[in-house]
Amino acid sequence: MSPTRMPRHRTLQVPVLLWLTLVWLMLWRDFSLGNAAFGFVVALAVCLFFPLPPLRMHLRVRPLPLAWLVLRFLWDVVVSSLLVARATLGPTKNLRNAVVEVNLKTPSDFVLTVVAEMICLIPGSLAVEARRSTHTLFFHAFDVRDEAGVEVFRQRVLAQERRVVKAFGTRIDHLEEAPA
DSSP states (O other): OOTTSOOGGGGOOHHHHHHHHHHHHHHHTOOOHHHHHHHHHHHHHHHHHSOOOOOOOOOOOOHHHHHHHHHHHHHHHHHHHHHHHHHHHSSOOOOOOEEEEEEOSOOOHHHHHHHHHHHHHSTTEEEEEEETTTTEEEEEETTOOSHHHHHHHHHHHHHHHHHHHHHHOSOOTTSOOOOO
């Protein structure tokens, strides 16, 4: 065994085992004790044969920033839906799209994933690549006409990152204070 690899039994993570057991129960729609025990055995087997890297999520949920994150997200969805509808249904004009690179300031896989998913759920944008090593996201952005439009989109993603970190993060001092 190499010194950098842990034995498989040490890679077992209780939250993952519980989650997989819950998924098993929901799939079978049988919440009996016997089915839960068998689901736990299946979860153990899955985790032993297909080990995941350890989860290192140090989350601290802050209710007010979380409420602001949800409200602002819903607002962005509505506004973007109207803008995309206007651009596609309106008179024909030259729509220009762009692939925008955004370097996140937070070195967290959780933040990277949440930001990418939330931006993808807003109409007019789609994540095309995520580089975990550099915490860089690449988005296809709808109707971006020039460099100023690229920068507006990039700042929108960085503002989303700030809101996510303020809602879930334990360390927020690395983010410069800017309007979110």
